[in-house]
Amino acid sequence: MSIIEFKNVSHNGILHNITGHFSEGRITTFVGPSGAGKTTCLKHINGLLSPDSGDIFFRGENIAGMDMIELRKRIGMAFQSAPMIGGTVYDNLNLPKAIFGEALDEKRAVELLDRVDLGGIPLDKNIKSLSGGEKSRISIARTLVNQPEVLLLDEITASLDYRMVKEVERLILRLQREYNVTVIWITHDLDQARRVSDDMWFLRNGELIEFGDASFIDHSDNPLIKKFVEGEEL
Numbered sequence: 733m734s735i736i737e738f739k740n741v742s743h744n745g746i747l748h749n750i751t752g753h754f755s756e757g758r759i760t761t762f763v764g765p766s767g768a769g770k771t772t773c774l775k776h777i778n779g780l781l782s783p784d785s786g787d788i789f790f791r792g793e794n795i796a797g798m799d800m801i802e803l804r805k806r807i808g809m810a811f812q813s814a815p816m817i818g819g820t821v822y823d824n825l826n827l828p829k830a831i832f833g834e835a836l837d838e839k840r841a842v843e844l845l846d847r848v849d850l851g852g853i854p855l856d857k858n859i860k861s862l863s864g865g866e867k868s869r870i871s872i873a874r875t876l877v878n879q880p881e882v883l884l885l886d887e888i889t890a891s892l893d894y895r896m897v898k899e900v901e902r903l904i905l906r907l908q909r910e911y912n913v914t915v916i917w918i919t920h921d922l923d924q925a926r927r928v929s930d931d932m933w934f935l936r937n938g939e940l941i942e943f944g945d946a947s948f949i950d951h952s953d954n955p956l957i958k959k960f961v962e963g964e965e966l
């Protein structure tokens with residue numbers, strides 16, 4: 733069952749006539765060379781950018797006509813740099829509520845920390861004193877605040893050491909199972925993509941070259957995909 737659908741989406745010479753879909757309750761990774769348009773695609777899904785032509789549908793509804801506040805509650809996003817605001821752990825968890833003029837229940841904040849295996853960390857702890865891995869988990873917890881149906885992840889493990897990378901992968905896989913959330917995950921690490929994917933989208937120069945069950949990445953006859961897998965320049 734498709735939850736998000738792109739129909740002939742083009743954007744500013746960056747995305748070219750993209751048509752494809754994402755399946756509900758699955759993890760789709762976005763792979764392809766740097767500059768392929770992966771981040772640009774992701775920003776279209778939660779309405780940070782809109783297409784010049786073409787349409788994007790969320791559960792069959794064109795997102796162009798949807799209320800953006802509502803859309804961003806239903807579609808959570810986490811970036812590589814895990815941007816933290818100054819202040820406490822609570823302040824950071826509360827951010828998705830604060831931007832809508834609401835406040836996160838403290839009990840719920842503690843539950844969320846527990847969800848990402850940070851149960852022992854006090855809510856009033858200064859965010860600056862956390863490690864990179866802890867901050868990354870806070871940023872994942874933060875995306876769960878509004879109980880989204882879709883999680884968009886952009887290179888969230890790029891700055892972590894290998895052990896933390898694996899921990900974050902396990903965490904996302906577990907959360908995906910527990911909440912049955914649909915995950916769309918950009919990664920430049922093909923091995924990570926192989927580990928976590930159900931499905932894949934392969935982009936290059938703003939074109940969607942292939943998508944579907946992730947096994948295509950190692951079995952495609954497409955010379956571009958073969959070259960990418962071999963680590964050659966495209």
Ligand SMILES: Nc1ncnc2c1ncn2[C@@H]1O[C@H](COP(=O)(O)OP(=O)(O)O)[C@@H](O)[C@H]1O
Binds near residue numbers: 746764765767770773
């Ligand atoms: N704000 C912007 N203004 C103009 N061009 C941009 C902007 N952001 C990205 N681009 C260009 O769009 C292309 C795709 O970028 P991006 O979506 O970030 O690719 P990826 O995430 O696959 O590395 C790149 O050529 C990049 O230079």
Ligand SMILES: [Mg+2]
Binds near residue numbers: 770918
């Ligand atoms: Mg990017």
